[in-house]
Amino acid sequence: MLMFVLRRLLSFAVMMVLISIAAFAIIQLPPGDFITTLAAGLERSGDVDTAQLEFLRQRFGLDQPIWVQYWRWISAIVFHGDFGYSFMWKKPVADLIWDQLGFTLIISIATLLFSWVISFPIGVYSAVRQYSWGDFLFTFIGFIGLAVPNFLLALILMYVGFQYFGQSVGGLYSPEFQDAAWSWGKFMDLLAHLWIPIIVIGASKTAELIRIMRANLLDELNKPYVTTARAKGMTEVRMLVKYPIRLALNPFVSTVGWVLPSLISGAVIASVVLNLPTVGPILLNSLQSQDMYLAGAFILLLSLLTLIGTLVSDILLAWLDPRIRLE
Amino acid sequence: MPDVLLEVRNLSVHFPTRSGVVKAVDGLDLTLYRNKTMCVVGESGSGKSMTASAILQLLKKPGRIAGGEILFHHKNGRVVDLAKLKANSEEMRQIRGGHIAMIFQEPMTSMSPVHTIGDQVSEMILLHEKVSKAEAKARTIRLFGRVGIPDPEARYDIYPFMLSGGMRQRVMIAMALSCNPELLIADEPTTALDVTMQANVLGLMQEVQKEFGISIMLITHDFGVVAEVADDVSVMYLGRTVEQGEVHDIFRAPKHPYTRALLNSIPKLDAIPGHRLTQIEGMVPSPFNRPSGCPFQSRCPDRIADPCARECPELLDAGTSRARCYQYDPAYAALWQPALAEVAK
Numbered sequence: 052m053l054m055f056v057l058r059r060l061l062s063f064a065v066m067m068v069l070i071s072i073a074a075f076a077i078i079q080l081p082p083g084d085f086i087t088t089l090a091a092g093l094e095r096s097g098d099v100d101t102a103q104l105e106f107l108r109q110r111f112g113l114d115q116p117i118w119v120q121y122w123r124w125i126s127a128i129v130f131h132g133d134f135g136y137s138f139m140w141k142k143p144v145a146d147l148i149w150d151q152l153g154f155t156l157i158i159s160i161a162t163l164l165f166s167w168v169i170s171f172p173i174g175v176y177s178a179v180r181q182y183s184w185g186d187f188l189f190t191f192i193g194f195i196g197l198a199v200p201n202f203l204l205a206l207i208l209m210y211v212g213f214q215y216f217g218q219s220v221g222g223l224y225s226p227e228f229q230d231a232a233w234s235w236g237k238f239m240d241l242l243a244h245l246w247i248p249i250i251v252i253g254a255s256k257t258a259e260l261i262r263i264m265r266a267n268l269l270d271e272l273n274k275p276y277v278t279t280a281r282a283k284g285m286t287e288v289r290m291l292v293k294y295p296i297r298l299a300l301n302p303f304v305s306t307v308g309w310v311l312p313s314l315i316s317g318a319v320i321a322s323v324v325l326n327l328p329t330v331g332p333i334l335l336n337s338l339q340s341q342d343m344y345l346a347g348a349f350i351l352l353l354s355l356l357t358l359i360g361t362l363v364s365d366i367l368l369a370w371l372d373p374r375i376r377l378e
Numbered sequence: 379m380p381d382v383l384l385e386v387r388n389l390s391v392h393f394p395t396r397s398g399v400v401k402a403v404d405g406l407d408l409t410l411y412r413n414k415t416m417c418v419v420g421e422s423g424s425g426k427s428m429t430a431s432a433i434l435q436l437l438k439k440p441g442r443i444a445g446g447e448i449l450f451h452h453k454n455g456r457v458v459d460l461a462k463l464k465a466n467s468e469e470m471r472q473i474r475g476g477h478i479a480m481i482f483q484e485p486m487t488s489m490s491p492v493h494t495i496g497d498q499v500s501e502m503i504l505l506h507e508k509v510s511k512a513e514a515k516a517r518t519i520r521l522f523g524r525v526g527i528p529d530p531e532a533r534y535d536i537y538p539f540m541l542s543g544g545m546r547q548r549v550m551i552a553m554a555l556s557c558n559p560e561l562l563i564a565d566e567p568t569t570a571l572d573v574t575m576q577a578n579v580l581g582l583m584q585e586v587q588k589e590f591g592i593s594i595m596l597i598t599h600d601f602g603v604v605a606e607v608a609d610d611v612s613v614m615y616l617g618r619t620v621e622q623g624e625v626h627d628i629f630r631a632p633k634h635p636y637t638r639a640l641l642n643s644i645p646k647l648d649a650i651p652g653h654r655l656t657q658i659e660g661m662v663p664s665p666f667n668r669p670s671g672c673p674f675q676s677r678c679p680d681r682i683a684d685p686c687a688r689e690c691p692e693l694l695d696a697g698t699s700r701a702r703c704y705q706y707d708p709a710y711a712a713l714w715q716p717a718l719a720e721v722a723k
Contacts, residue, residue, distance in 0.1 A: 284474035
């Protein structure tokens with residue numbers, strides 16, 4: 052097990068280096084840079100100061116060869132925690148990203164827990180009572196959850212929240228708490244707002260997990276070892292928990308790895324509609340305006356989180372399943 | 379009269395499907411004696427495994443016991459009808475593993491891949507007896523040693539995928555023996571093993587049978603295995619026992635036409651080279667479209683339309699064994715006399 056973790060950690064480090072290079076390459080890929088965009092803007096207003104632009108280019112090292120730029124960028128991040136400067140916001144990137152990343156993490160983890168808590172018992176029920184009325188009902192709801200686009204669900208839930216619960220919708224706080232310091236009231240307010248994004252972002256994931264759990268458990272229930280366990284004289288519930296459910300858990304655990312990337316790429320539109328301070332919308336913006344250091348920082352950190360998620364799920368899987376651990 | 383352990387009377391197992399009810403077992407009679415090995419033989423689909431599952435109420439949905447009795451005779455003389463018990467009732471669970479243990483065809487998949495073999499075997503002891511975990515572990519290790527697993531202490535903590543098929547079947551046997559059952563049902567336990575392992579596993583089963591004093595119900599389609607281990611044989615065809623008797627009598631003088639046909643289709647050492655083996659004409663009828671009367675009448679060389687197509691007799695005394703065939707019914711036996719006289723010439 053220790054060897055397994057060490058091996059995975061090593062490949063984690065290698066992957067991280069490769070990803071940082073890829074991230075940098077991606078933000079360098081579009082022709083021109085932020086200064087070009089800036090110059091184009093200035094040109095339209097008829098007020099171009101070439102000397103100043105040149106100065107900016109030099110200051111940010113944009114005239115250097117690409118590997119020098121990469122080294123400057125990555126060494127500043129690794130050694131000083133300095134992610135560079137956002138041209139668009141005119142602030143250091145580090146000041147911008149932590150809030151957004153924090154919210155993204157909160158929403159991701161809450162959504163993940165939500166989908167687990169809902170889908171696990173329903174999936175188990177649907178499999179054990181296959182083709183019962185309950186199974187049909189959950190299957191029906193599940194397919195609706197899969198089929199409805201989440202921005203539409205967002206609009207409907209916002210309407211319901213506003214119309215029937217008198218909630219100020221959109222964002223994560225009511226206006227009075229927007230800039231307030233942290234307090235119990237603000238925390239409760241956050242919770243009151245959190246349910247809409249969690250349901251919106253989590254709905255399709257939950258439906259998917261229900262289907263996965265059901266299908267997996269049905270497979271496991273037909274395996275001979277289940278009959279063996281019954282033939283031992285175990286009670287049905289104990290047998291279910293110890294054997295088939297345990298084995299059907301693997302796909303659940305592996306969701307830890309992919310929930311972050313899918314959340315960020317899939318929830319951009321929902322985030323825009325719900326006015327959520329997650330990274331999706333800002334990342335989109337920064338890419339459009341070639342705000343390279345900001346975009347680079349996001350891509351890098353999201354990749355890091357994804358890798359961590361994958362690492363955690365791999366280690367959990369190895370812990371759950373000796374076939375992975377020992378082979 | 380030997381001591382009866384389990385009596386199956388007129389057992390029916392039905393599978394309701396969209397295209398009709400499949401009668402996997404249809405009026406089956408079977409008697410098992412203490413300390414004896416009964417081999418149940420028959421083609422695929424004859425209901426051998428279904429009978430085994432029905433005895434422990436392990437039938438897969440939508441299969442269910444539609445009728446009949448499964449009488450289990452406890453040591454103290456009490457008789458329980460297992461067919462009447464609820465599948466997950468306390469009493470049924472006591473029977474499973476405690477009185478009747480079962481091993482299966484596929485040792486690869488019959489154990490959970492993510493639990494150690496020691497855990498899976500000692501779990502059974504802990505389920506049925508009030509012993510400490512340490513004691514269950516010690517007993518499991520002793521059992522592993524008994525069934526011929528080398529270095530049993532070290533093997534306690536390994537997983538099934540780290541063992542060969544033969545070793546896994548030994549673990550299954552150890553598991554089955556762990557609570558001193560009175561009956562061991564073995565559903566084609568050697569089919570998935572190579573020939574050397576087959577002999578080993580069968581040998582082991584015979585050894586432990588003597589040592590532990592248990593009865594074995596061995597389900598197989600291999601007459602070689604039957605000749606090796608059986609005391610009694612029950613031949614099944616389309617969900618019914620067509621003939622039951624002692625192994626020597628069945629091999630020496632098969633009474634039912636189906637048993638005769640089966641034995642004739644086995645390759646023999648003194649066969650003339652180049653000659654084709656005798657085969658049974660026709661196919662096993664579809665379970666949706668069973669012939670009326672005797673189930674074998676559509677393929678039987680001795681068939682006489684009346685009575686064979688009309689009805690099927692009970693197991694009748696046929697001299698050395700009992701067979702479900704009108705040839706042995708005094709009321710009809712005369713019909714076969716001319717044919718038999720022909721054969722005698």
